[in-house]
Structure formats: C-alpha cells, structure tokens
Amino acid sequence: MPERLRTLLPLLAAALWWGGLTAIGFMAVPLLFVHLPNPAMAGGMAAKLFQAQMWLSVGCALVLLLLFMPKPGEVHMEQGPTAMVFIVGGMLLALLIQFGVAPRIVARQDLRLWHGVGTVMYALQWLCALGALLKAQRR
Secondary structure, three states: OOOHHHHHHHHHHHHHHHHHHHHHHHHHHHHHHHHHHHHHHHHHHHHHHHHHHHHHHHHHHHHHHHHOOOOOOOOOOOHHHHHHHHHHHHHHHHHHHHHHHHHHHHHOOOHHHHHHHHHHHHHHHHHHHHHHHHHHHHO
16 A cells, blocks of 8 residues: 555544534534424434444444554554554444444334433543544644
C-alpha cells in the first residue's frame, strides 16, 4: 500500500466513524422525534439508523485495527496501544448497544433504564471514535 494512502486511510476511517455517530445520534435521530407524527414511528426509524451506524462503526473499527496493527519487526510506538483501546472499546460498545441494549428498548422493557444505558454507551462510543480520530491525525 502506498505510504500516502497508509497515512490517509486511518484518518478517513476514523473521521467517517466519528462523523457518522455525530450526524445520526445528535442530529438525525432527534429530528425524527420532532418531525415524525408519533414517537413509535420515530423510534422504529431511529432503530434502523442506529443499526446502520453500528455496521459502519464496526467496519471503520476493523479498518483501523488492521491499519494500526504493528507490522512484524516494527517498533511499537507509544500511541499504538492507546489507539487500540479506543478502537476496540468503540467497536465493543457499538456491538453491545445493538445486540444488548437495542432489543430491550424496542421491546419497551424498562424503557427509561435501557434508553439511559444506551445513551451513555453511545456517548462513550462517540468519545472512543473521537480518540481514534485524534490518534489517526497524529500518526
């Protein structure tokens, strides 16, 4: 892979991950609840958007893992392990939200609790993606 692309690709993947989380979670979903006729319709559409975002998050995180993985014989840089923590943490949060929290929200099981847990986890994933973006920018 050309060096320029190897430098640019992690930055693009991290920016797409963080930007997608920002656009969906902080703009698109709130607008659904403002403009759709009822909360049930908005919630159904929000679930679909969050699922699409989860796949984007996992894809971007996998690209970042492959690109941040040290090559054999390569000296480990100080930023590497921290970047890996952000990437793996963000990917795990995305999967936990989708497969652990979202089904409980859709089933309306203790909605206040699970919505709060999901919101905190989404915010943590957003911070992980931001951390990965900052690490990719410094790389």
